[in-house]
Amino acid sequence: MDLLGLTIKNVSEKLKDGAFSCKELIKECLSIIKINDKKINAFLTLNEDGALKKADEFDNLIKNDKEIFKKKPLLGIPMGVKDLYTTRGIITTAGSKIIKDYNPPFNATVIRRLIDAGVIIVGKTNEDAWGHGSSGENTDYEPTKNPYDLSRVPGGSSSGSGAAVSYGACLVGTGTDTGSSVRLPAGYCNLVGLKPTYGRVSRYGVIAMASSFDSIGHMTKTVYDNAKVLEVTAGVDPYDGTTVPIRVDKYTKVLGQNIKGLKIGLPKEYFVEGLDNKINISIRESLKVFEKLGATIEEITLPHTDFAMAAYYILVPSEVSSNLSRYDGVRYGGPRELFGAEAKRRIMLGSYTLSSGYYDAYYLKAAKVRTLIKQDFENAFKKVDVLIAPTSPTLPFKIGEKVNNPLQMYLSDIFLCPTNLAGIPGLNVPSGFADGLPVGMQIIGSQFSEELLYKVAYLFEQETQHYKIRPQFKNG
């Protein structure tokens, strides 16, 4: 079985046909992990016994119940779970040392839904601790490497999930996107990665980074796979009061429909100095594909883009400082001294921006700028249907290149975090390669426009097929 070349769609068909069993599939995943993960560091905890047991159980179900694939749309699909997701009975560290042995007594809502749908958790994946980072290097463990070039970062913070799907350890990896953390690793690892609309997918049980930003997404090889998973994860949750009671579309149904007449907007503020020209060229090439598919392209403006990062780096640390207050070593975990440098920086920055005398100048000001940024997008979507922009201003950078300069690191998210401020969805799709490294392109839509994003991305993917280019473990 060539797992690296397979997608969720292929695997579901093969399991149905009996080409291989769930157990064979999971064993193959585990063996790929054992061969490669020493080099990549995608996983923090493996769920070997649990996964094999589940596989046996499903193999029995397949034998006895012809309808089982209808009841469990993701039956047998191996999944890597970002360690920010609470998993009952599987150690959940958030990539940190402070809760390195925390064993949760409950499952996140999304995990519960995915398990009900038949996924098999192969392990918990590495990440920047608490989701704080864009490269994976802020993990309190060994940093994850990019399977396309082991000297480079896989993007963060969902670094392990991105790398794991990319090198064939699993077929879907869950992520969280607070400012970039699904789309950037998807972009750096040649994957499809969704940051859904805020409120589309429940946050309950996903360890909070910044509560009004955290969007619960996932990475897959293809658009179809990605849409299939969202059909399971999306929807209102009574345990998360910020989920919005809007109907969940059957996202896979629209894939293949034409996009003639689609209006694509190019935010001019995203194509400026600082954008690597190789990326610019790749995106421009991709735009030609969209034109071929019948879309029209026009330049639009998001006038407050320049202030998005500043607003983001006030509001997010403010919420981070609050959300990390619960780690006091009383009920679980160790003392606060165990926080890594980045967590400490963000706790301090957020304590400062909320503190007496500074609240108005920082938190409140940023919350107002957030309104302006949201309005920028609303105005843009009056003119066009979707926006297209590079995912990152640079190609995957070298490990260690930015670790001593937090501000430079923060600026990796410059094209991504405005959508989190606005609460709208963004989808990374592979745009091609430059210097042998993946280039990510994001398609941005208005609130709850996931169906449209998938439809647009799918046709592009069918034309280009970049997902078929596999990682070579360069410099390994």
Next chain:
Amino acid sequence: MTKKTLTRDDILHIAKLGNLTLNENEIELFKQQLSSVIEYINKLQEVNTEDVEPSSQITGLTDVLREDKINNERTLTSEQALANTKSKEKNLFKVKAILTE
């Protein structure tokens, strides 16, 4: 009110607010790193936000409430509640004495 850079005292004060204890190296490092971040975020002061409502949330939802019903679905046993602590006494969490008369 905004500041251009952070002083050592600022760093100590905000570390205390965040319940963090820092070593000397961290104090110096964070003073520099956070000062450069503060300098960057100060650019927000250029934006005219007169008559702009703040957005602390982005969904526009209001009144998402639960009925007053007991739901034991998530309730933990005391064993489960205490399973992850390193310090307990019978069915209680235990910490150093924090109040003396």
Next chain:
Amino acid sequence: MDKKYQTIIGMEIHVELKTNSKMFCGCKNDPFHAEKPNIYTCPVCLGLPGALPVANKKAIEWTIALGIALGCKINKFSKFDRKHYFYPDLPKGYQISQYDMPFCFDGKVETSFGPIKITRVHLEEDTGKLIHQKVNGRNVSLIDFNRSGVPLVEIVTEPEIYSSVQAKEYAKKLRQIVRYLDISDCDMEKGGMRLEANISLAVIPAKAGIQDKKGNNRLDPLLRGDDKILELPNYKVELKNINSFRFLERGIEYEIERQREILEKGETPIQETRGFNAEKGITYSQRTKEEAADYRYFPDPDLPPININDKWFSEIESQMPEALEDLFARWIKEYKINREMTELLFETSNQAKWLDKLFSEAVKAKLPVDKLINLLIHKKIKTELFEIDQSQIIAEYKKEVTVDELADDEIVNYIKKAVTANPQAVADYKAGKGNAINFLVGAVMREAKKKIEFNRLVKLIKSSV
């Protein structure tokens, strides 16, 4: 020359609401009756990573109802905020509370010394319970989270309370209002109602000294407005965790003396939190506030704001009982009974409704309501109130007060028999022992197996002996 000081008190009172479930999760809200510690907890109220709160609708409605009962204005658009501080009984490192948009503000409570302005009424969550004890010879604090996340209402007054007696009266009045709404048991001993007084002494300038009818300084107009002549002191002492009205009064009295002595020396009392030691009758320092706490409030991003539209507001209003003051006024008018008499009989509005029906039936039966109440208060009618039909009470009352028709000579016959049977009582009576006559009255009634009017019988006994 001795300076004159005016006591200035502002109060903060916390009341635990008796909803079925907790404020932000479905755990049972019953910390006082839990069999074991930490059995009513879940990821939410234990502050586990990833857990999220969802607000209890009833707790919000009850808070607004209390605000209405206190004559407050209601913030139709409100929200919850996070209040940050670190303490082991606070699982999330922040308490979900309300900062700049409390559900209710600007109310008042009447006392016999004048009205007290209610600054705000807001809703928050309670913390876990700390138990301080020795384990293996070491002092430790133990934590039970059964109470964590119980809905807690805080009622804050302006610093417009001017004596310990008034503070006590206010606190009692507030408890009466809360209990009448039946939204809290206000169990003070267990901590279901917690009193906190901010106490300081202001120097009265020579020109002040307006007094009310009772001879107390009336300073409320002097503290407010452009022509205020009394400045609030630059310090205040928080007297915390008081669990009885009597301790509140004694604690404040002690504080007034303690602070006066310090001020007389020309010093300023330290701004601090103090507790009250009931055994020694003194207050003691618990915590000095080196610097003002910085709670870093901001709107809780997990909880969408609350929009109390007109429809919802009227629903809340329509579910409220008749206002307590209106009830007492009506009872005076309809039944000629004053509030002091009836206050002893009930707490909740349901009980008041039950009594209302009793009184109206008594009036219909042409019975004197005041006498009925008297018998009820003195438990002469041995019936559990509120659980039975009012007609039973009426019947018992009639039985209690009805006398049998007997002629004087018949009674005298019974007296003779009783006197013969109880020579000692007669001797006692003659010796001037007053209660011997009561004994004889009882003996006669037992002999006659009849009910005879008391005064008539006493008269007859006296003339026969």
